[in-house]
Amino acid sequence: xxDKKYNLFWNIIFVLIIISICFGVYYASKxxxxxxxxxxxxxxFVYEDVTNIRTPLAGNVEITDNKIKVIPMxxxxxxxxxxxxxAHVNDGDLVFEGDVLASSSKIKAGxxxxxxxxxxxxxxxxxxxxxxxxxxxxIARISKNPALKKLAVTYIELIRxxxxxxxxxxxxxxxxxxxxxxxxxxxxAALAVFTGAYIAEIVRAGIQSIPKGQMEASRSLGMxxxxxxxxxxxPQALKRTLPPMAGQFISLIKDSSLVSVISITDLTKSGRxxxxxxxxxxxxxxxxxxxxxxxxxxLSFLVQLLERRLSESD
Amino acid sequence: xxxxxxxxxxKDVVKTFPNGVxxxxxxxxxxxxxxxxxxxxxxxxxxxTLLRTLNFLEPINDGEIIIDGISLTDPKTNxxxxxxxxxxxxxxxxxxxxxxxxxxxxxxxxxVRKVSKSEAEKTAIQLLEKVGLADRATSYPSQxxxxxxxxxxxxxxxxxxxxIMLFDEPTSALDPEMIGxxxxxxxxxxxxxxxxxxxxxxxxxxxxxxxxxxxxxxGEIIETNxxxxxxxxxxxxxxxxxxxxxx
Numbered sequence: 001x002x003d004k005k006y007n008l009f010w011n012i013i014f015v016l017i018i019i020s021i022c023f024g025v026y027y028a029s030k031x032x033x034x035x036x037x038x039x040x041x042x043x044x045f046v047y048e049d050v051t052n053i054r055t056p057l058a059g060n061v062e063i064t065d066n067k068i069k070v071i072p073m074x075x076x077x078x079x080x081x082x083x084x085x086x087a088h089v090n091d092g093d094l095v096f097e098g099d100v101l102a103s104s105s106k107i108k109a110g111x112x113x114x115x116x117x118x119x120x121x122x123x124x125x126x127x128x129x130x131x132x133x134x135x136x137x138x139i140a141r142i143s144k145n146p147a148l149k150k151l152a153v154t155y156i157e158l159i160r161x162x163x164x165x166x167x168x169x170x171x172x173x174x175x176x177x178x179x180x181x182x183x184x185x186x187x188x189a190a191l192a193v194f195t196g197a198y199i200a201e202i203v204r205a206g207i208q209s210i211p212k213g214q215m216e217a218s219r220s221l222g223m224x225x226x227x228x229x230x231x232x233x234x235p236q237a238l239k240r241t242l243p244p245m246a247g248q249f250i251s252l253i254k255d256s257s258l259v260s261v262i263s264i265t266d267l268t269k270s271g272r273x274x275x276x277x278x279x280x281x282x283x284x285x286x287x288x289x290x291x292x293x294x295x296x297x298x299l300s301f302l303v304q305l306l307e308r309r310l311s312e313s314d
Numbered sequence: 315x316x317x318x319x320x321x322x323x324x325k326d327v328v329k330t331f332p333n334g335v336x337x338x339x340x341x342x343x344x345x346x347x348x349x350x351x352x353x354x355x356x357x358x359x360x361x362x363t364l365l366r367t368l369n370f371l372e373p374i375n376d377g378e379i380i381i382d383g384i385s386l387t388d389p390k391t392n393x394x395x396x397x398x399x400x401x402x403x404x405x406x407x408x409x410x411x412x413x414x415x416x417x418x419x420x421x422x423x424x425x426v427r428k429v430s431k432s433e434a435e436k437t438a439i440q441l442l443e444k445v446g447l448a449d450r451a452t453s454y455p456s457q458x459x460x461x462x463x464x465x466x467x468x469x470x471x472x473x474x475x476x477x478i479m480l481f482d483e484p485t486s487a488l489d490p491e492m493i494g495x496x497x498x499x500x501x502x503x504x505x506x507x508x509x510x511x512x513x514x515x516x517x518x519x520x521x522x523x524x525x526x527x528x529x530x531x532x533g534e535i536i537e538t539n540x541x542x543x544x545x546x547x548x549x550x551x552x553x554x555x556x557x558x559x560x561x
Contacts, residue, residue, distance in 0.1 A: 216371055217408035217467075221422035221474060222398035231421055235412050313412050313454040 044110040115270025129192035134199025159197035172262040187259035206237035246303035327377035337363040339533040352520040355530035369400040401471030405483040409455040416451040441469035461492030481512040
């Protein structure tokens with residue numbers, strides 16, 4: 001209880017430290033003559049895409065019941081615009097070929113959002129396949145069959161012993177060329193295979209943490225090995241492995257930024273492109289980091305919910 | 315060759331563990347239909363190992379085991395099929411912690427015997443009533459006491475409608491006040507004519523229920539007799555010593 005007394009004090013200290021770090025960043029940017037232009041950034045989230053409608057011929061404009069008609073002087077067929085949002089001409093105006101008659105605009109997702117979408121898509125597909133690869137390899141890893149076991153060990157050691165960046169290059173330039181994979185498939189496959197190796201080790205540890213008696217009880221009831229695994233061992237093992245799995249999925253989301261090296265326009269690559277056109281690296285990279293943080297923290301929130309639901313039997 | 319009265323025939327069973335320990339040295343055992351056999355002996359005498367060889371949880375190195383006319387040592391035998399007929403109750407209960415008491419009991423009939431869920435649940439509730447736990451169907455094992463868990467484990471084994479029940483020290487992990495409730499269930503089973511092989515330290519149970527008591531030591535069967543004779547005139551020195559320690 002002695003500790004509790006000072007809690008408020010230390011919480012204030014925490015807030016002060018955070019504030020001073022923020023101020024430090026701001027001050028540092030002032031020292032290098034950096035001009036913050038947050039307002040420029042919004043267009044990279046969403047922007048208004050304006051399409052102009054131009055007249056292909058010269059003539060007089062006539063506006064009747066929401067239609068713009070251009071009537072040429074020589075009495076040829078008139079040019080009619082039926083759908084538009086904003087008229088740029090008035091009734092009776094004289095227009096020449098190429099003049100803007102009207103415009104319509106659409107709200108479109110900017111590169112930051114499309115990049116975010118690509119990152120989510122890559123991550124979800126990779127997580128899905130990583131789980132399948134990981135669970136199968138994890139079971140093979142503890143199999144009594146030497147071929148299965150050694151294959152699993154070789155795969156795990158190979159993947160864990162080489163950098164992901166190199167694996168992505170190998171997947172894209174070698175395997176991708178041989179099997180005619182597109183960028184997305186190659187990048188996602190590299191991520192899934194990489195994460196699968198780590199999940200395999202997590203699954204192995206999870207299975208081995210289940211007491212031997214569980215398998216014996218299942219087998220003594222007449223279940224075969226696969227039934228025992230499916231109904232008794234795996235449900236318990238997967239529940240135990242949920243926290244380390246979540247950590248691995250979060251790593252995968254972050255590691256997905258590496259696929260930008262094979263020209264997949266994910267969040268990171270979008271960020272780099274925006275920096276080259278805005279010269280506002282601070283704002284862009286802070287925003288990109290924040291978007292990754294939102295992704296990873298919502299994932300860990302989901303996993304926590306799942307954990308709570310599964311802990312009913314504890 | 316196959317004796318119709320014998321449901322278990324174990325002939326010259328040898329079991330050597332990978333670390334070189336000889337757990338069973340040419341052990342032979344025969345059990346009749348409806349017979350209750352209690353195996354006693356000091357720890358490390360091989361009595362649990364013998365029990366576990368009877369449903370092949372422990373593969374044997376030599377000898378032959380025939381359960382209800384089917385040889386377990388025959389490579390063509392589907393061991394899973396034999397295990398459906400042999401229920402087993404463990405010292406540590408080994409209930410499935412992620413399932414309720416009811417699900418623990420229904421999982422094997424549903425997955426192995428392909429019984430419909432509703433029918434399996436009906437049987438499970440009857441069995442829970444039989445072991446006195448009808449009100450705990452939706453409880454998880456972690457919410458049950460040791461004695462209750464062991465009774466659910468017995469119900470789980472019974473749900474497969476086995477011809478033989480094996481009990482591996484079913485009361486050894488229980489607090490003393492819970493031993494009685496488990497033994498009571500076992501006594502009921504014995505009275506109903508179930509064939510039972512029980513490894514236990516409960517001499518009272520052996521005396522009251524057993525048709526035959528087997529004393530094992532150092533991987534061998536030393537003496538077999540009716541409980542009355544075995545406890546009254548133990549003629550083997552090791553048995554005398556064991557009984558004097560335990561009684």
